Amino acid sequence: MSAEELKLSCPAPKEGGAEITLAHGSGGRVMHRLIRDVFQAAFQDPELKRAHDGAFLASERTGLAFTTDSFVVRPLFFPGGDIGSLAVHGTVNDLAMCGAEPLYLSCGFILEEGLPLETLQRVALSMAKAAKEAGARVVTGDTKVVERGKGDGIYINTAGIGRRLVEPAPEPARVRAGDAILVSGDIGAHGAAILSVREGLTFETALQSDSAAVWPQVKALLDAGVELRCLRDLTRGGLATTLNEIAASANIGLSLDESAVPVRPETAAACEVFGLEPLYMACEGRFAAFVPEAQAKKALGILGSGALVGRAVERHPGEVRMTTRIGVERILDMLSGEQLPRIC
């Protein structure tokens, strides 16, 4: 694409040329454009075009999946987790969403000069614990230090390698009209927990991040013979953005029933205080699974706290429509702009 076209897809600052805004990291529409216009355009790789959470290393006989994620969450420690456990969960969950068992992790630290060493040690121990629980080994790493004011304590990148156990791979192209859309648990708690601690709010019920490794749930579904047509974790942009990605990618309509979406009362309360919508709030231990209608009940039995929240439909291809609590159907769009920066 030309520089002119590139500029059109990105906000222009007062001085002239287009520049990066916080919305480019939101997981929403602006970030998707950036990925398409800059990264996919530059790297031109079929694996990137699949726009999944990870890459399939198809030429390897072992069938490996490969993924990466950087973590810039603030604060570094929050109710229910910290940047270390989150950096493990985020990457092992991306592997799980590829239908792959997490095996190996790398970790790259970018530390800000002046960071208390004890903080780094706490984060490293938390990563180690999370990796052990997820059954993954941290096998290689790197450390860089930047001057005071050029970072924010700790940034972490984790890349992961997993062994693919689902064949064919779960992906949007496999979704069929009639498929049930399940979520693996209540949504929005991670985003709400981060926001509350940032704003210094406390609620009667302690709001905790849902940050967790989801591979055990995916594995249980596989072991029970559930056909996993598409899997996506509900991170930046939340359930609404994830469903929009899948609808667009598969060019299929998705129909969501708002009243069926599980939201814990404390998450709902926090969202109400801040005027935010739980459907766009990030989760870090929840995923959406598309399964054949006939297997929905069995899958829900395995997920325990999950819910059937909608269906793939033949109508309105590429669009997500939601039946609201008062029975009105409306288009549920992708997040545009930035709801809550540095959530992960």
Add this chain to the structure above:
Amino acid sequence: MSAEELKLSCPAPKEGGAEITLAHGSGGRVMHRLIRDVFQAAFQDPELKRAHDGAFLASERTGLAFTTDSFVVRPLFFPGGDIGSLAVHGTVNDLAMCGAEPLYLSCGFILEEGLPLETLQRVALSMAKAAKEAGARVVTGDTKVVERGKGDGIYINTAGIGRRLVEPAPEPARVRAGDAILVSGDIGAHGAAILSVREGLTFETALQSDSAAVWPQVKALLDAGVELRCLRDLTRGGLATTLNEIAASANIGLSLDESAVPVRPETAAACEVFGLEPLYMACEGRFAAFVPEAQAKKALGILGSGALVGRAVERHPGEVRMTTRIGVERILDMLSGEQLPRIC
């Protein structure tokens, strides 16, 4: 280790507790302590204990190597390269040092709000070009954005997967007394180029970074049947630090002949201006190879611009000693403190 012991190994700031300094990112002694005391202690993985540039995924039949590196170089563009090409070269070179052919790369961007989009596009295109030249595919990625003043334009993490072609793996434990120490070309140009552009100096001869993928050279040595006992790229901390790592890790003595070490006149001139030592300057396209004495000549013929700079010896195990230009033997220590921050 206890918190007390941890503190002892790190500088204590005025306020009390130990904290991260720029030296923790230097590649020298302080960084080695941090890796040992915090990361190896937390993650407890045998692959990390090997302290190589990458991990061997031994349980996979394909014999893969896995590595990660974050890049925080400033400025983003410098003579002979930019943060994008450097992020590719650094990681494919870590794979090459494992005796592995680079196959797949991930890239994780941490962007600062306000970055001109055109800058990002230039960097992405440079990465794509470098990856193509190195024969590696960028197959997965991630983008995060941090607020103005919480980053410095662009930070990049690249993780890489390669196919191991050298068995047994090149590593310090395989070095034997009598082995020849080769360097693959002139040293210190990357560090000198970065420093010169930062300080706004220009020299009569344009000083260019040596940033490049070294796999073609390693592959040529392999194809010619040269036994590669140990390979290390000469990045942070330079040749002196690399040799110290190998001497300590293998508990073998290394003897270096200063006059045999190739340094280009413009690199030497820049080092002299800034009072720095070329032996500690980072290269980003140079490596040290330990080969059997009898194969040294053949290997040099293949490397072309390389040089035989020293030998492994039975004397002074764990120490590097250098015969200086005036014929005096002295201990060549590891870099302690920080010579030049954010070189890569």
